Amino acid sequence: MSDYDVVVIGGGSTGTAVARDCQIRGLKTLLLERDDIASGTVGTCAGMISSGLKYMNEPEIVDMCSSEVVHLKRIARHIIMKNPILTPMLEMSDLSSGGNFAEEYSKRAAEREVPPVMFLTPEDSLKIEPMLNPDIIASLYFEEYFIDPFRLCLLQAIDAKRRGADIRTYCEVTNIIVQDGRVTGVEFFDRLTGRLESVSTRIVVNATGPWAEKVAALAGMPLELRLNKGAHVILDRRVVNVGVIAKAVDGRMIYLFPHENTVVLGTTALDTWEDPDSVRASHDEIEYLLKSMEWVVPSIREARVVRAMEGIRPLVADWKIPEGDVTRGYRIMDHAGDGGEGMISFTGGKLVMCRHMAESVTDIICEKLGVERECRTHLEPLPGNEDDVDVLALASEYGMSAHVVERMRARRGTEVRAVLELTRDRPNWKTKICTCEPVIEAEIRYSIRHEFPQTVDDLRRRLRIGTGPCQGTFCTYKAAAILAEELGLTGQQYLHEVLSYLAERWKGKRPPMRGGQLPLEEMAQGMYACVANLDHTGPPRERQPWEEV
Known part of the structure; x- marks a missing residue:
């Protein structure tokens, strides 16, 4: 008896969609993500769920994209705008x-x-x-139409979790076990606990985007991107x-x-x-x-x-043609013919196709496992999409700015009230922690308690903290303090969070650094290096490849 029917590797738009579809169809599912949900390629897109007309030479893709827009509007309208x-x-x-x-x-x-x-x-x-x-x-x-790609991935993962799936972030797959031509299990390193773990499974889905070649190689399977x-x-x-x-x-x-x-x-x-x-x-x-x-x-x-x-x-690995002529569709690679029965990988695809990709691969999984259940991911709403939200009424009831409530609604739909309820006993939690977006303290605490973030960078993906014009200059230390209190971090761990998030922001700030951005960065350096003295007193931390000495 296997621990799981399906292990999905990768917590992007496709991986979380696969986990949700498998769990809805009654398959015992585990999702493993090396970092955080939506921390890979999907987090660097513009969020457009395109009608596909850029690819008019592939009419089947245009039709698919157009239909998928309709489905996403049905299940996730609260995080979609036109x-x-x-x-x-x-x-x-x-x-x-x-x-x-x-x-x-x-x-x-x-x-x-x-x-x-x-x-x-x-x-x-x-x-x-x-x-x-x-x-x-x-x-x-x-x-x-445009969608919040971070919230889409997170809500798909949360919905799968609420239905019984196990969602494990910061778990890096180190080995895919193949015995007698069949996948039987997965070994992974939990980066939070420092433990090596293993589970048995009947199916492994490799939904790791540009890392798919490396993951396939863990099972000894060929794959080209x-x-x-x-x-x-x-x-x-x-x-x-x-x-x-x-x-x-x-x-x-x-x-x-x-x-x-x-x-x-x-x-x-x-x-x-x-x-x-x-x-x-x-x-x-x-x-x-x-x-x-x-x-x-x-x-x-x-x-x-x-x-x-x-x-x-x-x-998809189409060569000797211009990149613009390469299909933007996707392919599902069943590795049974390579001696890896039960191992399935994706190549290609786009954000708008993620649900369709998940449906296609889950159909294959169900056929392999002898399960007869129809896909319902195009019908079942994602969390927060159960009803309309009266922003003005909520703003009046809780004494909040309508702008703050509307920004919150655009992230979490009907769950806004649960966040605002926290301010009844703690009115000071109405304070704006990130003024650029804006994000209040109550929403940060709600996210930490219900959306399994482990770092300030995880909070950025859930709430857009630090993504506005100041790029985290004024909210990093405040958000890190709230995270430390909620997760029980030590003082050194708090400082590590501050430095790690500032380093992550530096990755994107350094390449275009010019003009009016220079004095702002000087101010940020002055706050954290001169006033806080973190460049000398901060905890030991491994530098990232993009950090300059």
Whole structure:
């Protein structure tokens, strides 16, 4: 008798979706994640659950993406928002390609509850977004949906956990046991306890994105990926209030999307052989994006670049073609033919496909295990999506700013009331710990108690702490103090949390460091190194690859 029916390796969008689907279908499931939920590639995307029309040469992918948007809206509408998008045109040649896009997009607009594509005059375009280049000759207007990728992954994991799955973060798989041509178990190192553990299982699902080759190798299984890196630049303000898609210097399409209190500019696409754990955005990638967007949003360099992030796409291994021609679909690799019955790996895929990928692999798992249960992940709501939330009524009832309550609602839906209830006995917990976002003390404590974060960086993924214009300068020490109190950390462990989170923020701040960001960083260094003296009195800590001595 195995400990588990399924062990899922990887806590990103696909891994958490697989764990949820397997558990809903009655399979005893364990999810193992080396770091935190959504700490890998999915955390470096812009969050667009695209209709797939960038891939018009693969109509089956367009249809899949369009349908998946509908499903995600049904199960996770509280963490989804719809963004208007403009594609400004500066040359007559842009109009022909725009016409093809408009026709295909409009075919599927009704099912996604968005209007068909509209061609706008320069005057109408500038009324919608005054920051556009006044020399544009026209623009395309359409709408796309965006989701909070961190909350999606977390809610899928929490839903699986509430249904009986075991979710283990900070557990690194060190060996996949194969006996007589069949996977029988997994060995892993618990980084929190320092213990080596092992479990038996009938199925192992490798959903580790760009790390999939390494994980497959633990079982002696062959797997090949075409790794492709992409950079995003985060600006300190809403440079635009609608999305803007434009041609880059090389003719590729890039975008500038409003994102919470900032904007996200992306993305590059470069084949890479770098280590996914230490990849960083380069100066050239940052300038490529800024120069390209500057043609249609001339004021973009007036904003402060607060961060750059780099992620790696685990593309299907199609070679000797341009990266833009590689399918953005996915493949499921059943390793039975390689002598690894029960081992299944993913290659390729996108955020919007995660539920579909999970359904497909769980169908295969059920067939292997003789289980006859239909998928219900497109019907069952994720936690917090059970009902509408009256933000104004809650703000009035609890004496809170409507802005604070709305930001909380956008993260957790109907669970907002449970957070606000904590402030009845502790009104001081209404205090804003992160003023950029904003995040109050009660929500931090609620997250620690119910969403299994282990570090301040985990809290960032759950609550957006430290992701605004100050990049953690003013909230790190406060959030770390709350975490230390809730988890019973020592003084040295508290200081370790502060230093570790500042180092994590440095990873994204260092590559674009320039202009107005320099004095802010000097202030942060002054607070933590000069006043707090942490550069000399802090606890011993292993430096990360991106930290400069």
